[in-house]
Amino acid sequence: xxxxxxxxxxxxxxxxxxxxxxxxxxxxxxxxxxxxxxxxxxxxxxxxxxxxxxxxxxxxxxxxxxxxxxxxxxxxxxxxxxxxxxxxxxxxxxxxxxxxxxxxxxxxxxxxxxxxxxxxxxxxxxxxxxxxxxxxxxxxxxxxxxxxxxxxxxxxxxxxxxxxxxxxxxxxxxxxxxxxxxxxxxxxxxxxxxxxxxxxxxxxxxxxxxxxxxxxxxxxxxxxxxxxxxxxxxxxxxxxxxxxxxxxxxxxxxxxxxxxxxxxxxxxxxxxxxxxxxxxxxxxxxxxxxxxxxxxxxxxxxxxxxxxxxxxxxxxxxxxxxxxxx
Numbered sequence: 001x002x003x004x005x006x007x008x009x010x011x012x013x014x015x016x017x018x019x020x021x022x023x024x025x026x027x028x029x030x031x032x033x034x035x036x037x038x039x040x041x042x043x044x045x046x047x048x049x050x051x052x053x054x055x056x057x058x059x060x061x062x063x064x065x066x067x068x069x070x071x072x073x074x075x076x077x078x079x080x081x082x083x084x085x086x087x088x089x090x091x092x093x094x095x096x097x098x099x100x101x102x103x104x105x106x107x108x109x110x111x112x113x114x115x116x117x118x119x120x121x122x123x124x125x126x127x128x129x130x131x132x133x134x135x136x137x138x139x140x141x142x143x144x145x146x147x148x149x150x151x152x153x154x155x156x157x158x159x160x161x162x163x164x165x166x167x168x169x170x171x172x173x174x175x176x177x178x179x180x181x182x183x184x185x186x187x188x189x190x191x192x193x194x195x196x197x198x199x200x201x202x203x204x205x206x207x208x209x210x211x212x213x214x215x216x217x218x219x220x221x222x223x224x225x226x227x228x229x230x231x232x233x234x235x236x237x238x239x240x241x242x243x244x245x246x247x248x249x250x251x252x253x254x255x256x257x258x259x260x261x262x263x264x265x266x267x268x269x270x271x272x273x274x275x276x277x278x279x280x281x282x283x284x285x286x287x288x289x290x291x292x293x294x295x296x297x298x299x300x301x302x303x304x305x306x307x308x309x310x311x312x313x314x315x316x317x318x319x320x321x322x323x324x325x326x
Contacts, residue, residue: 008171023175026181041153048136048143053148057180059264060241066308073316080141082136085147088265089105096124111147128154161194193315211302214303216297216299217283217288217300218296233258234280235257238262262287273299282302
C-alpha cells in the first residue's frame with residue numbers, strides 16, 4: 001500500500017513507466033463522459049432530485065461522512081432522503097439490496113451497512129445506481145443521495161459534489177495506474193461544489209471530521225469519554241482508503257497508536273486482530289461493521305461526524321429551492 005501511495009504521490013520512474021496506460025485510461029473515461037453528455041449513451045432519470053457525492057481520486061477522501069451530513073441536513077429541512085450506493089465488495093447474488101443496520105457486510109459491502117446504521121433513512125445497494133435510485137423513489141423517498149458515483153453517468157444527477165483529500169490532493173496528477181486519478185482534474189470544472197477534507201482553496205468548501213466518541217464494537221455502546229483515553233497505548237487498525245489520517249487523528253487525541261494498516265475494504269478475520277499483549281484495539285467505524293461478529297470486549301471504534309461551514313448548508317438549500325421552482 002505504501003509503495004503504491006509513494007508512486008502515486010511522486011514523479012517516480014515506475015509512475016513514468018505506466019504513463020502510456022494512464023493516457024489510455026484517461027482517454028477512456030473522458031470518452032465515456034462525452035458519450036453521455038452528447039446523449040449517445042442514455043442516462044436514466046428518477047422521479048426525484050439526485051445529489052451525487054464522489055471524488056476523482058482513488059482512496060478515502062471523506063465521502064461517507066459528507067453523505068451522512070447531507071442526509072441529516074435534508075431530513076431537518078423536510079425532505080425524505082434515501083441513499084444509493086454501489087455496495088462495493090458485496091457478494092449478493094441479486095440486486096438491488098435493501099440495507100439495514102443488521103445486514104451482512106459480506107453480502108452488501110461495509111459502507112452501505114455503516115450508512116444504514118448512522119442515517120436512519122432507506123439505503124439501497126446496487127452496482128446499477130440508476131436502478132437503485134428507482135427502488136428508493138418506489139419506497140417514498142423524494143430525494144436521492146448517491147454515495148460515490150461521480151463517474152456513474154448512467155444515473156442522471158441534479159447536483160454533483162466532489163470531495164478532495166486536502167493533504168494528498170491529486171497526487172502526481174496522473175490517471176490510473178500511473179497516478180491516483182479516476183478522471184483528469186479538469187473534471188472538477190463541471191461539478192457544482194468542491195468540498196475539501198482539510199484546508200480549502202479558492203472556490204472550495206472546507207470539511208473537518210470531528211471525533212464524537214469511542215464505542216465498543218460488540219454493542220456500539222459508548223465507553224469512557226475520549227479524554228480518558230489520553231496517554232493510552234492502543235492497537236490502531238484501519239482498513240480504509242488512507243489509514244495514516246486515522247492514525248494521525250488518534251495521535252491528536254493524545255493516544256499512542258501502534259499502527260496496523262490494511263487495504264481499503266479489507267475482509268477482517270479474527271486472527272488479523274490478535275496481538276501478543278494486553279493493549280486494547282481501536283478501529284475505524286467502517287471497519288467495525290465487519291468485525292462485530294467476532295469482536296471481543298477489548299475492541300473499540302472511533303465515531304466521527306463531518307463538520308462544514310453553515311454557508312455550505314445555505315448553498316445547498318438555495319440549489320434545492322431552484323429545483324423545487326423548476
